[in-house]
């Protein structure tokens with residue numbers, strides 16, 4: 417028997433309609449590329465998203481056309497999220513930190529018709545424009561006064577396009593499974609692959625992001641995403657803003673400690689999200705300048721493993737709750753969040769930190785299992801480790817314009833991560849499959865060693881890679897970026913592991929570096945390190 421409920425489609429336009437109606441005066445505050453702070457409301461956002469949808473229609477953009485963005489976290493970028501998807505076109509966010517050759521590949525592969533760019537990235541667009549096969553026009557996200565002096569053909573001004581339109585565009589109704597947005601994964605091997613989200617997956621994921629156990633979004637909160645809107649849609653957070661009436665604070669190009677701290681303090685930011693590398697910079701800034709953000713309560717940190725020292729520092733020194741998050745671009749991206757159970761909150765700090773360095777428990781909507789090399793399901797006992805597989809309504813089943821399914825015969829998506837899951841459901845990543853170190857028939861977790869190294873007082877960042885070894889197959893090498901002014905010795909660093917891990921898993925050697933190679937999504941590029949040190 418069928419239920420007798422309405423079949424209303426889950427569309428991204430319904431989010432902005434709701435926000436502008438119920439939370440119309442909630443603010444969106446942005447640091448702009450032009451300089452000043454810009455502020456307006458959710459009602460303004462709806463009006464301008466509609467003007468943008470009108471402008472795209474005038475330009476000839478139709479349903480399913482791809483419209484690319486090269487932009488920071490700012491209000492015009494949010495207008496693109498709602499305006500482009502709302503009119504049934506596809507909002508394709510590009511990562512400006514990628515190599516220009518990758519950007520050219522991605523733009524041609526996606527067959528984008530228009531490219532919207534922040535002022536910052538105009539020189540980048542100039543460098544690649546003549547190799548773009550399908551782009552008909554480049555829209556600079558600024559007003560007439562700030563338009564750059566550029567020889568780019570078909571250059572358009574964002575504010576001029578909008579001012580020619582009314583804000584009465586009617587959002588079309590269509591199937592919720594229609595594609596809404598596109599984001600390419602960085603593709604550590606081979607070409608980048610396009611992850612194509614749908615309206616349905618984006619709206620369902622927005623419910624998840626808003627939950628008390630994830631970001632706890634509501635009208636009382638002020639949220640600043642440091643994670644870029646070109647990295648898995650800023651972890652899907654912009655969609656959750658009009659759903660919950662949360663104040664949105666957007667840092668634009670100002671991602672340094674001083675700019676972030678100032679903006680967070682002025683706008684009373686209560687929660688934020690980003691990768692660990694950003695937060696270690698912020699921690700240093702706070703300590704050096706004896707400052708912090710007193711309103712800040714929750715930080716979702718993910719994208720790579722959160723060092724224990726970071727959880728401890730934010731808790732002990734600043735009273736901020738770190739919630740580790742785990743996910744992938746292919747998962748919209750949230751898969752697991754580490755929020756402590758009530759009884760664990762009362763535990764001694766050291767015990768809490770032991771739990772908080774795990775990646776977390778699955779969010780509703782994501783099922784998880786771990787399997788061995790033959791595909792047999794492994795027990796959730798916190799000991800057995802194997803490849804993590806996931807499925808759920810916001811997990812990819814295939815990549816854009818690729819023939820093969822991305823999932824196995826039973827519909828599970830292989831994450832490429834190796835993990836344990838314990839009886840309470842806590843999942844802990846031991847490594848990415850390609851980063852695991854095989855030594856003398858045993859596996860060594862690079863993440864565990866890195867975490868330990870980063871709790872050494874002289875270590876700013878650390879990476880552990882496997883180096884080919886005749887006798888043992890591979891042996892771990894520790895690569896360390898020391899804290900400014902610190903000069904740790906090799907003996908000191910290796911001695912630090914003694915008694916904390918099995919002797920055979922202690923690295924054989926240490927290399928000190930000024931900088932570790934960081935990729936487009938803010939993670940240490942171990943493939944580069946392996947090339948250098950093999």
Ligand code: ADP
Pocket residue numbers: 601602603604717718719720721722740741742743744745746749775831832833845847848937939
């Ligand atoms: P890429 O790094 O290729 O750009 P993603 O940003 O989608 O792609 O990264 C997904 C991967 O990042 C996961 O498969 C996992 O290996 C890693 N990752 C994400 N969050 C965490 C975390 N909290 N701890 C450890 N690894 C993580």
